[in-house]
Amino acid sequence: MEKLQDALQKLRIAAGRFMLGRNGMDQLNYALLWAYLILRVVRAVVVAASRSLVIGVVFNVLTDVLLIAMAFRVLSRNLPRRQAENLRWLNWWQRTRRIADGAVKRHRDREHKYYTCKQCGTVCRVPVGKGNIVITCPKCGAKIQAKT
Numbered sequence: 001m002e003k004l005q006d007a008l009q010k011l012r013i014a015a016g017r018f019m020l021g022r023n024g025m026d027q028l029n030y031a032l033l034w035a036y037l038i039l040r041v042v043r044a045v046v047v048a049a050s051r052s053l054v055i056g057v058v059f060n061v062l063t064d065v066l067l068i069a070m071a072f073r074v075l076s077r078n079l080p081r082r083q084a085e086n087l088r089w090l091n092w093w094q095r096t097r098r099i100a101d102g103a104v105k106r107h108r109d110r111e112h113k114y115y116t117c118k119q120c121g122t123v124c125r126v127p128v129g130k131g132n133i134v135i136t137c138p139k140c141g142a143k144i145q146a147k148t
């Protein structure tokens with residue numbers, strides 16, 4: 001038992017030394033891993049439903065690429081570049097989630113209508129049932145024709 005623990009301890013130290021100065025797992029790599037796992041499940045379902053060999057191969061190539069990209073990023077020693085990639089991914093993900101959350105909220109809201117300002121992209125909320133009105137964008141002052 002002690003020998004096994006010794007061996008495991010040595011393995012841990014060796015692994016730690018091997019990973020020293022390498023990127024390891026970051027948020028982008030976890031995202032790649034999740035994409036890989038989800039695509040594997042989707043592949044199993046699609047292949048079972050379609051019985052198509054071609055689709056199976058396409059999915060295999062796709063998931064292989066994801067896994068290779070993740071392995072490459074985990075082992076990479078180019079930390080500035082990997083961190084920049086990770087940051088770009090986080091920014092994109094946050095923006096996408098914010099947009100998705102906003103869309104869900106606007107969809108549920110039956111008392112207001114939403115107009116996006118063509119000049120500055122600000123979303124303006126107006127109550128429903130006021131007829132034809134002109135909205136003034138609170139940010140840039142542009143006029144928006146609205147039917148409520």
Ligand SMILES: [Zn+2]
Nearest residue numbers: 117120137140
């Ligand atoms: Zn505006």
